[in-house]
């Protein structure tokens with residue numbers, strides 16, 4: 175009995191500690207995103223938005239559109255450039271992000287462009303009840319899942335905010351790419367684990383993905399999620415997967431050896447048609 179009790183205590187202690195660690199890691203990530211939000215405000219292609227051109231790429235347009243007249247919740251909307259693009263393309267958009275600075279800049283951009291997106295600050299793992307509405311579309315894209323320490327909570331948020339019959343859509347870096355390292359003499363190598371681990375990877379300060387001349391002061395913590403983790407989290411919430419598509423091109427330069435082609439996408443030279451770099455997924459709440 176004593177052993178059992180002791181084991182239970184140890185389990186609870188570990189559980190509480192890992193929750194606390196997750197909170198600390200989230201706070202660190204929040205600081206990072208607050209730091210880089212103004213950098214992105216000056217380096218994202220906001221000029222296109224100012225000239226009336228939406229930033230949503232042709233893959234998403236083909237797979238998700240038309241969105242005219244639909245209510246849309248954008249999870250992890252950052253500085254709002256995609257949220258405002260979706261609004262320009264006809265949706266009634268609400269954007270949520272946990273970075274105070276990102277949300278402030280999103281509101282500023284919204285006002286500058288005369289858009290009508292509602293932006294609010296909130297953690298997508300803990301935002302049920304923050305918005306008193308359900309949506310035709312819940313949308314998230316481009317660099318979102320690695321910041322989350324609990325995909326089941328994330329999928330609960332997705333399902334909670336979807337109307338019955340509503341659509342969930344994601345465009346994201348393919349989990350296989352997170353295994354790849356090109357900072358080696360031998361070229362591209364599989365260095366990092368594919369499978370999820372409770373402990374996040376700590377990434378040091380380094381050049382920003384949007385403005386390579388900017389070196390961030392904050393380190394970050396990121397979690398890897400396999401394709402089955404992502405799909406199963408959504409299935410557990412009763413969502414019906416309509417499709418998963420995989421691509422050998424990506425929306426940003428994830429590795430130094432990647433190359434931007436005339437079509438505007440980034441490729442991994444020599445690995446075209448071999449390594450998936452991006453996926454999209456559409457699901458419906460039945």
Ligand SMILES: C[S@@+](CC[C@H](N)C(=O)[O-])C[C@H]1O[C@@H](n2cnc3c(N)ncnc32)[C@H](O)[C@@H]1O
Nearest residue numbers: 207250252271272273296297298315316317321
């Ligand atoms: C790469 S950006 C989002 C991608 C967006 N398409 C962009 O580049 O404009 C990642 C965003 O996720 C947000 N984020 C990270 N963890 C979050 C969480 N738990 N809840 C809400 N937002 C979060 C960050 O603040 C950041 O704005």
